[in-house]
Amino acid sequence: MNDTAHGIRIRPGALADATAVLDMLDSAVVWMNGRGNTEQWGTTPYSRKPGGVARVERYMTENAPYLAELDGTPVGALVLDSGPSPQMPIAPAGEPERYVRLLVSDRRYAGRGIGAALLAHAAEETRRAGVELLRVDCWAGGGGELVAFYERNGFAPTDPFLSGTWPGQVLARRVG
Numbered sequence: 001m002n003d004t005a006h007g008i009r010i011r012p013g014a015l016a017d018a019t020a021v022l023d024m025l026d027s028a029v030v031w032m033n034g035r036g037n038t039e040q041w042g043t044t045p046y047s048r049k050p051g052g053v054a055r056v057e058r059y060m061t062e063n064a065p066y067l068a069e070l071d072g073t074p075v076g077a078l079v080l081d082s083g084p085s086p087q088m089p090i091a092p093a094g095e096p097e098r099y100v101r102l103l104v105s106d107r108r109y110a111g112r113g114i115g116a117a118l119l120a121h122a123a124e125e126t127r128r129a130g131v132e133l134l135r136v137d138c139w140a141g142g143g144g145e146l147v148a149f150y151e152r153n154g155f156a157p158t159d160p161f162l163s164g165t166w167p168g169q170v171l172a173r174r175v176g
Contacts, residue, residue, distance in 0.1 A: 008068050008069070008075075008113065010069075010078075010121045011067055013077065015057060015061050017074060018056050018057050020077075021059070021074075024076070024106050025041075026045040026046050027108075028104055029043070029046060037142055039141055039142070063101060064080040065078070066078045068118055075106045075108075075109045075112075076106065076114040077103070078103050080099065080125060080126075081099045082098065083097060088163055090159070090168075098125065098134050100136035103118060105118075116152075119153045120153075123173065137168050138168065138171070156171060157171050
């Protein structure tokens with residue numbers, strides 16, 4: 001898929017992209033911490049968290065990963081699955097669904113519509129699979145900025161949840 005308005009190309013991801021995804025996750029932690037947000041993803045770089053590298057490698061081999069590129073440079077990543085993580089206190093939808101397990105963009109390219117392009121691609125892939133429901137969960141703290149981002153991209157809040165003390169929100173979008 002090409003988002004010609006923004007020059008974004010989206011392609012399937014592979015294990016070889018794990019390092020680029022980890023770099024984006026690590027830089028997102030630094031960016032969030034620089035804004036005073038230490039609650040969402042903590043302060044440890046994702047690549048140094050126990051199981052972080054293995055999780056990203058699984059995403060790239062066991063799920064449906066996609067990479068957004070600008071001029072051949074990876075600038076965002078999306079991972080789709082058939083449901084929420086079993087480690088999260090989130091019930092399956094009770095109908096076929098696609099679930100955004102990971103969405104991250106390189107903060108050096110912020111404001112270029114990378115996240116929105118990846119979410120549009122997720123909706124397209126969900127429709128193509130004959131599935132009508134696309135869901136995602138996210139951090140609901142920090143004044144709800146991330147929840148509002150998903151709302152601007154066609155999602156509606158459904159179920160709030162707590163993972164320990166971490167406040168989360170499930171959002172859903174009908175794509176059929």
